Amino acid sequence: MPYSESIEKHPGLDQWLAITPQGDIKVHTGKVDIGQRISTALQLIAAAELDVDPARIEVLRPQTGVSPNEGTTSGSHSMEMTGEAVRLAVATARAYLLKLAAEKLDTDIAALEVNDGVIRASGTNKSVSYAELAGGKPFGIDVDTDAKIKDEDAYRALDGTLRPRFIEDIVTGAHTYIHDLTVPGMLHARVVRPPHIHARLNGLDDATVKALDGAGLKVIIDGSFVAVAGEDEYEVVKAAERLFETADWDRGSGLDAGDIYEQLLTNPRESWPVVDGKPQDAPVPAPLTPPGKTAAVIAKQFTRPYIMHGTIGPSAALAEFDGKKLRITTHSQSIYPVRTSIADALQMKVDDVILTHGLGAGCYGHNGADDAAFDAAVIARALANMPVLLKWTRADEHAWEPYGTAMAIKVSASLDDTGHVLAWDHESYANTFSGRPVAAKDKTGARRLLASRFRKDFCGEPFEFPKPRPNMGSHGGIHRNMDPLYAFPERRLIKNLVHEMPMRTSALRALGGYGNVFAIESMMDILAEEAGIDPVEFRLKHMKDKRARDVIVAAAEKFGWGGERAEGTGSGTGHGFGFARYKNAKAYAAVAFEVFVDDAAKVHLKRAVVGVDASQVVDPEGLTVQMEGGVVQAASWTLYEQVTYDSGGVTSRDWESYPILRFDNVPEVETVIVPRPGERFLGAGEATQGPTAGALGNAIYNAIGVRPYRVPFTPEAIKAAAME
Amino acid sequence: MAKERLSLRVNGAVREVEADPATPLIYILRGPCGLTGVKLGCGLEQCGSCAVLIDGEPTLCCNRPVGEVAGKEIVTVEGLARNGALSPVQTAFVEEGAAQCGYCTPGIVIAATALLRKNKSPSEADIIAALHPHLCRCGSHPRVLKAIRRVVQEGRADAV
Numbered sequence: 012m013p014y015s016e017s018i019e020k021h022p023g024l025d026q027w028l029a030i031t032p033q034g035d036i037k038v039h040t041g042k043v044d045i046g047q048r049i050s051t052a053l054q055l056i057a058a059a060e061l062d063v064d065p066a067r068i069e070v071l072r073p074q075t076g077v078s079p080n081e082g083t084t085s086g087s088h089s090m091e092m093t094g095e096a097v098r099l100a101v102a103t104a105r106a107y108l109l110k111l112a113a114e115k116l117d118t119d120i121a122a123l124e125v126n127d128g129v130i131r132a133s134g135t136n137k138s139v140s141y142a143e144l145a146g147g148k149p150f151g152i153d154v155d156t157d158a159k160i161k162d163e164d165a166y167r168a169l170d171g172t173l174r175p176r177f178i179e180d181i182v183t184g185a186h187t188y189i190h191d192l193t194v195p196g197m198l199h200a201r202v203v204r205p206p207h208i209h210a211r212l213n214g215l216d217d218a219t220v221k222a223l224d225g226a227g228l229k230v231i232i233d234g235s236f237v238a239v240a241g242e243d244e245y246e247v248v249k250a251a252e253r254l255f256e257t258a259d260w261d262r263g264s265g266l267d268a269g270d271i272y273e274q275l276l277t278n279p280r281e282s283w284p285v286v287d288g289k290p291q292d293a294p295v296p297a298p299l300t301p302p303g304k305t306a307a308v309i310a311k312q313f314t315r316p317y318i319m320h321g322t323i324g325p326s327a328a329l330a331e332f333d334g335k336k337l338r339i340t341t342h343s344q345s346i347y348p349v350r351t352s353i354a355d356a357l358q359m360k361v362d363d364v365i366l367t368h369g370l371g372a373g374c375y376g377h378n379g380a381d382d383a384a385f386d387a388a389v390i391a392r393a394l395a396n397m398p399v400l401l402k403w404t405r406a407d408e409h410a411w412e413p414y415g416t417a418m419a420i421k422v423s424a425s426l427d428d429t430g431h432v433l434a435w436d437h438e439s440y441a442n443t444f445s446g447r448p449v450a451a452k453d454k455t456g457a458r459r460l461l462a463s464r465f466r467k468d469f470c471g472e473p474f475e476f477p478k479p480r481p482n483m484g485s486h487g488g489i490h491r492n493m494d495p496l497y498a499f500p501e502r503r504l505i506k507n508l509v510h511e512m513p514m515r516t517s518a519l520r521a522l523g524g525y526g527n528v529f530a531i532e533s534m535m536d537i538l539a540e541e542a543g544i545d546p547v548e549f550r551l552k553h554m555k556d557k558r559a560r561d562v563i564v565a566a567a568e569k570f571g572w573g574g575e576r577a578e579g580t581g582s583g584t585g586h587g588f589g590f591a592r593y594k595n596a597k598a599y600a601a602v603a604f605e606v607f608v609d610d611a612a613k614v615h616l617k618r619a620v621v622g623v624d625a626s627q628v629v630d631p632e633g634l635t636v637q638m639e640g641g642v643v644q645a646a647s648w649t650l651y652e653q654v655t656y657d658s659g660g661v662t663s664r665d666w667e668s669y670p671i672l673r674f675d676n677v678p679e680v681e682t683v684i685v686p687r688p689g690e691r692f693l694g695a696g697e698a699t700q701g702p703t704a705g706a707l708g709n710a711i712y713n714a715i716g717v718r719p720y721r722v723p724f725t726p727e728a729i730k731a732a733a734m735e
Numbered sequence: 736m737a738k739e740r741l742s743l744r745v746n747g748a749v750r751e752v753e754a755d756p757a758t759p760l761i762y763i764l765r766g767p768c769g770l771t772g773v774k775l776g777c778g779l780e781q782c783g784s785c786a787v788l789i790d791g792e793p794t795l796c797c798n799r800p801v802g803e804v805a806g807k808e809i810v811t812v813e814g815l816a817r818n819g820a821l822s823p824v825q826t827a828f829v830e831e832g833a834a835q836c837g838y839c840t841p842g843i844v845i846a847a848t849a850l851l852r853k854n855k856s857p858s859e860a861d862i863i864a865a866l867h868p869h870l871c872r873c874g875s876h877p878r879v880l881k882a883i884r885r886v887v888q889e890g891r892a893d894a895v
Contacts, residue, residue, distance in 0.1 A: 045836060046834075046835030046836030046837065046873050047835065048835075174829060174832070175832050175834070177837065178828070178829050178832065178834055178837070179821065179825075179829055181828075181834045181837030181840050181841075182812075182821065182825040182828045182829060182834070182837075182840060182841070182844055183772065183812065183813065183815070183816055183821065183825060184770070184771070184772015184773070184811065184812035184813045184841045185772070185813075186837055187771065188771075188774075188838065190771075190774070190775070191765070191771035193769075243766075244762055244765075244766060245755075245758050245759065245762040245766075320872075321872055322838075322872055323774075323776045323782055323784055323838050323839045323870055323871065323872050324774060324775075324776055324784070324836075324838040325775075325776075370836075371836070371838075372776075372836050372838035372839075372872070373835050373836030373838065373872055373873040374872050374873075375873075402775075404778065405776070405777040405778055405779060632832060636832055636835065636875075636878065639874060639877050639878070640835055640873050640874030640875060641874065642874065643874030643876055643877065644872065644873070644874045647874075665777060665779050665781055666777060666779070666781040666782055666870060667779075667781060671870060671872070672876075673866075673867055673869075673870065674862075674863050674866035674867055674869065674876060674879075674880070675863050675867060677876040677877060677880060678877070679877065680877050
C-alpha cells in the first residue's frame with residue numbers, strides 16, 4: 012500500500028476506530044460531511060472490510076483534540092486521505108480480530124468466516140464476536156499500512172444497501188443544524204456589519220444603545236466590531252438593524268469599483284512559469300514563437316467574475332467561554348486550522364479552544380463558516396458563561412463571505428495543417444484562492460478571520476492584512492488545471508498572482524480549475540473548428556492518457572455525440588463537450604451538454620451526460636449525485652452568477668441581486684462511471700466544475716454561432732458577444 | 736409593540752404563545768414551538784427554505800406576521816409523517832437521495848406535498864412552477880424532480 016499521510020500523523024488504530032461492548036463500530040475521521048456523503052462512504056468502507064452490517068457503524072463528527080487532524084476538508088482529498096486511512100485502519104482491525112479469534116477458537120485464521128461481526132470457525136459451532144474480543148477495549152496497536160484490503164466484490168455487494176446518512180432526518184426536519192441548537196441560558200447574537208470592508212465605526216447612537224440595554228439586550232463593541240445578543244432571537248435581529256441604521260460610520264474612500272478585468276491585467280503582480288503543474292522559481296520566459304509548421308495561430312481571452320459560495324443557510328456558530336475554555340460548534344471545513352487561528356487571535360492556548368463540527372448548509376468551499384466561528388468566539392469571550400448562538404444574516408453571507416476570485420485567462424495556440432496543436436501558451440491572472448485560516452507563526456490564520464480587521468486590537472500590534480502568498484504546490488490555486496492533459500509538444504504556462512484587488516477571496520469548489528478548464532476547453536472547440544475536425548475527435552487526437560480517452564468516449568457514446576449532433580449555427584439547439592482530469596491527478600470527468608438558446612438569448616439547459624473515472628468506487632450512488640450536483644452548481648455559476656459592488660459596498664446582498672439557478676432550468680443529468688476495480692481511490696467532488704463551463708460555452712456556440720468568452724453567459728452577455 | 740397572547744394551530748395541536756403579532760411566523764415556529772425543520776434562509780421570501788402549509792397553501796413564513804395566521808391551520812415538515820411513517824413525498828425523497836446538505840429540503844418537501852395534494856397528476860410545468868420559489872446550492876435539483884415524478888408515476892399521490 013502506498014504512503015498515507017493521515018496514518019503517518021496518526022498511526023494508532025485507536026485514533027481511527029473503536030468497538031463498543033455492544034459490537035457497534037465507531038469510526039473517527041478528520042474530514043467533515045458537508046453533504047458530499049463522505050461519512051456514508053466511510054460507513055461502507057468499514058462495513059465491507061469488517062463484514063458488519065453498515066447500520067452498526069457510526070462515523071463520528073470531527074472534534075479537535077479527539078479526531079485525527081486531517082487539515083481541511085477540501086481539494087477532493089477526502090476519499091484519498093481519510094478514505095484510504097480508514098480502509099487501512101479497519102483492515103488492520105479485521106486482521107487483528109481474526110488472529111485473536113483463531114487463538115480463542117483454536118483454529119487457523121484461514122478457517123474463519125465473519126458474518127456481521129461474528130467470527131465462526133467454518134464447519135463448527137464455535138464462534139466469537141468482535142464485541143467479545145475487543146468491545147470497549149483499546150486495540151493498542153498501530154495501523155498496518157500493508158494490511159490486506161478486500162477486493163472490489165466486497166464493495167459491490169453493498170451497493171444499494173445503505174441510504175445516504177441522515178436522509179430520513181433531513182426529510183422530516185429532524186436533522187439538527189447548528190442554527191437549530193438550543194442550550195440552557197443561550198443567547199442569540201447578530202453582528203452589526205459596517206457598510207463595506209474599509210468602513211470604520213465612528214460611534215454608535217447612545218440613545219439606541221441605552222434603549223437596548225434597558226430592554227435587556229447586550230451590545231458588544233470591540234473597535235469597529237459590533238454585535239448584539241439577547242434571549243429573544245427576533246428582538247436581536249431588530250436590534251442589529253436599529254444599531255446599523257443609527258450608527259455613524261466612516262466610509263473612507265469606499266471600494267475600488269474600477270473594471271475588474273483591467274485591474275487583473277494591470278495591477279501589481281507576481282509571476283511564475285508553471286511546469287508539470289508546479290510554479291517554478293524562475294524568470295518568466297518570452298511568449299512562444301509559433302513553430303515552423305504553424306498554419307494558424309489563435310489567441311483568445313476568457314474571464315470569470317467574483318463568484319460566491321452562496322450557501323442557502325447563512326453561516327452560524329455556537330460558542331461558550333467558561334473563563335478558561337472556549338468551546339465552539341462550527342460548520343467549518345477546517346476545525347484544526349481554525350482552532351489555532353482563533354487561539355492566536357484571542358491570545359489563548361490552543362488546547363483551551365475546542366472546536367466540534369456541527370451541521371451547516373452546503374456550498375463546497377470556504378464560505379462564512381470560519382468567520383462566523385470567530386465572531387461567535389469574540390462575542391462569547393465578552394459574555395463569559397453565556398452560550399451564544401451567532402447567526403449571519405442573508406446579507407452578511409452574500410456581502411462578507413470570501414468569494415471565489417475573478418480571473419482573466421489568455422490562451423494562444425499554434426495549429427499545423429494536419430489539425431495538430433504545436434504550441435500552447437496560457438497565462439492566468441487572479442487574486443488568491445488561498446484565504447482559509449491556516450496555522451502559522453506569523454498569525455496569518457488569525458489575520459484572515461474577518462473580525463480581526465475590525466477589532467480594536469490585534470494581539471497588541473497594529474492589524475495588517477497579510478499579502479496573499481503564492482500557492483507553489485502542484486495545481487495549487489490560480490494554476491490549478493492550467494496545464495492541459497493534452498499532448499501538446501510545446502507549452503508555456505504562466506501563473507500571475509495579482510495584488511491590490513478589491514474583494515476578499517478564497518477557495519471556491521475547483522479554485523482556478525474552473526476558469527482554466529473553461530478557457531482550455533473553449534479553445535479546444537475553437538481549434539477543432541479551425542482544423543475542420545469534430546471536437547470530440549479533436550480531443551482524442553491530442554490525448555494519450557488511456558483513462559482520459561475512455562472517459563471521453565464513454566460520455567460521448569452515452570450522449571449520442573455525432574449522430575444527433577445539432578446541425579449547428581442558427582438552429583437554436585446545440586451540443587458542447589468539456590473534459591478535464593481534476594488537478595491532472597484526481598478523477599477524470601467529461602461533460603457533454605445539450606442546450607437550447609432562445610431568441611432572447613436565454614440559455615435553456617436540456618441534458619447533460621457525465622463520464623467519470625474515480626478509480627475504485629465505494630458508493631456509486633454517492634459519486635453519481637456528486638457529479639449531478641457539480642454539473643448543476645457549475646451551470647448556475649456559468650449562466651447566472653457574478654458578484655456586483657460599487658464604491659458604497661457589495662450590491663449583491665440577496666437572491667434578487669445575485670440570482671442563481673432555479674428549478675425552471677434544470678437539465679437531465681446522466682452519469683456513466685468507468686469502473687476501475689482495485690485502483691486507489693481518486694477524489695471526484697470538484698471534477699465537473701470546469702468541464703461543465705467548457706461544455707456550456709461550446710454548446711451555445713454550436714447552437715447560435717456566438718461564442719461566450721465571459722462568465723456568466725447571461726442573455727445580455729450573449730447579445731453583447733454577438734455584436735463583437 | 737406589545738406582546739399578545741396568540742392561539743396557533745400547528746401540526747394538529749393548539750399552541751398558545753405570547754408574541755408581538757408583527758413577529759415573523761418563522762421565529763415563533765422555530766422558537767417557542769420548537770419546530771426547527773422550518774429553516775431560515777433569507778428572511779426575504781426569496782429562497783423557499785421556510786415554506787410551511789397554511790390552510791393547505793404553501794407559504795413562505797420568514798416575513799409573515801404571526802398575528803395574521805392565528806386560528807389558521809399551520810403544517811410544518813414535522814407534521815407530514817403519519818403515525819411515525821414517512822409521507823409518500825418524504826419516502827420518494829429518501830429513495831431518490833434527493834438531498835445533499837439538506838438545508839433546503841424541508842421547504843421543498845412542503846412545496847411538493849402542497850402540489851400533490853391539489854393535483855394528483857401534475858405536468859412537468861406544474862412541478863417546476865411549484866418549485867420555483869425554492870433554491871438549492873448543492874445541486875440536488877435533478878433528484879428532487881425525479882422524486883416528485885416517482886410519487887406521481889407510482890400512484891402514491893393519493894396518499895400525500
